[in-house]
Amino acid sequence: RYKEKWAATAPRIPPTRLALHHFDVNYSLQLKDLWPSVRASLLCEQKYGALLNNFSAVDHVTQELELLNATDFVSQAPKKALRWQRGAAAEEAGRGESRSQEGSGEGRTAMQAETMTRAETSPPLRPSISSNIKCYTFPRGDVTRFRPARPDALGLLDYYLMDAASLLPVLALNVQPDDFVLDLCAAPGGKTLALLQTGICGYLAANDVSISRTKRLYQILHSYVPKVIRETVSVTSYDGRDWGQLQGSTFHKVLVDVPCTTDRHSVMEEENNIFHRRRTKERQMLPMLQLQLLMAGILATKPGGEVVYSTCSLSPLQNEYVIERAVEIAETEFNISIHVEDLSHFRTLFQDTFSFFVDCRLGELVLPHLTANFGPMYFCKLRRM
Numbered sequence: 001r002y003k004e005k006w007a008a009t010a011p012r013i014p015p016t017r018l019a020l021h022h023f024d025v026n027y028s029l030q031l032k033d034l035w036p037s038v039r040a041s042l043l044c045e046q047k048y049g050a051l052l053n054n055f056s057a058v059d060h061v062t063q064e065l066e067l068l069n070a071t072d073f074v075s076q077a078p079k080k081a082l083r084w085q086r087g088a089a090a091e092e093a094g095r096g097e098s099r100s101q102e103g104s105g106e107g108r109t110a111m112q113a114e115t116m117t118r119a120e121t122s123p124p125l126r127p128s129i130s131s132n133i134k135c136y137t138f139p140r141g142d143v144t145r146f147r148p149a150r151p152d153a154l155g156l157l158d159y160y161l162m163d164a165a166s167l168l169p170v171l172a173l174n175v176q177p178d179d180f181v182l183d184l185c186a187a188p189g190g191k192t193l194a195l196l197q198t199g200i201c202g203y204l205a206a207n208d209v210s211i212s213r214t215k216r217l218y219q220i221l222h223s224y225v226p227k228v229i230r231e232t233v234s235v236t237s238y239d240g241r242d243w244g245q246l247q248g249s250t251f252h253k254v255l256v257d258v259p260c261t262t263d264r265h266s267v268m269e270e271e272n273n274i275f276h277r278r279r280t281k282e283r284q285m286l287p288m289l290q291l292q293l294l295m296a297g298i299l300a301t302k303p304g305g306e307v308v309y310s311t312c313s314l315s316p317l318q319n320e321y322v323i324e325r326a327v328e329i330a331e332t333e334f335n336i337s338i339h340v341e342d343l344s345h346f347r348t349l350f351q352d353t354f355s356f357f358v359d360c361r362l363g364e365l366v367l368p369h370l371t372a373n374f375g376p377m378y379f380c381k382l383r384r385m
């Protein structure tokens, strides 16, 4: 029987086109009217943030960045959120005042006072974020590029350029002094470096199954972190799925930053593209791998400890569905109760810097936007009870 060798003769569709087609079909259903603008942003130059290296001499760098009109979005966030909430509260109080003109004067003052007090004490204004982390970004709509990082007198680079939204999972982890922290899928190491910038980890384990990518992690540690500190980081190359059995119930905080469809990379770069036809099976298996890694992360956490799961994909199959399934399996197969933490205050805190998707059922999702072209970045925090 004649068998057509279509694979050899059919025109080769580049993986970037396959990715875009796949996203058009799926994300237009999920994001609806938002998809055209997110799509355009994915196809445009992404924005970076400059994570300051607290181990280098940074004073002159902060001055230099501030002269360029960049600001540290982490330290600015609570101040901006306070202003924003006070504005909203004043508006509401104003509305209350006009409503109560018909009622008693006493009620009016009490209500105004209460609205203002609520604004000053509600959760968004008590951010528990690791404040030693400083990351400079240019304002919305400003597409200035940062100069490449430079070494200080001791040879340590002054900042690390990264998608600023990648810091949100690290901030959500909210490392506390002396916490034992595991970064389960750590390479090339942007988030490991951010965890080290907190300066308070009691112990940091950075793992990645890929030996070549682990080498890049070593390079980053070498370029940014003094020897005495980098020698305290335990770098390993295990399959993260086995971690629960290796060091179960050990860590206060676990970051599970899983491999995903890396949506921005998939529509822009042909090289190492997960939409290449020969990687179809690997791509289809991603949610299963992600679930196994998240389960390992949960098992590695002490009771009372916390896990942050993150991806740089918009896909609910790789985001919320993985969370839901993990919570279910933890309960039914391991008798572990999980609480999905509310991170909605991140939306208030960081609304000036990032565009958030408001309809995420679990966790938070940063959507790429032409005036704030960060992300996509999904993150969700779980507490092991």
Ligand code: SAM
Pocket (backbone or CB within 6 Å): 166, 184, 185, 186, 187, 188, 189, 190, 191, 192, 207, 208, 209, 210, 213, 238, 239, 240, 241, 257, 258, 259, 260
């Ligand atoms: N957290 C990193 C950072 O901020 O630089 C990025 C991590 S990247 C999104 C996902 C990583 O997961 C890749 O480096 C990949 O090698 C690693 N990975 C894939 N499968 C893994 C497994 N079974 N166990 C551990 N790591 C794995």
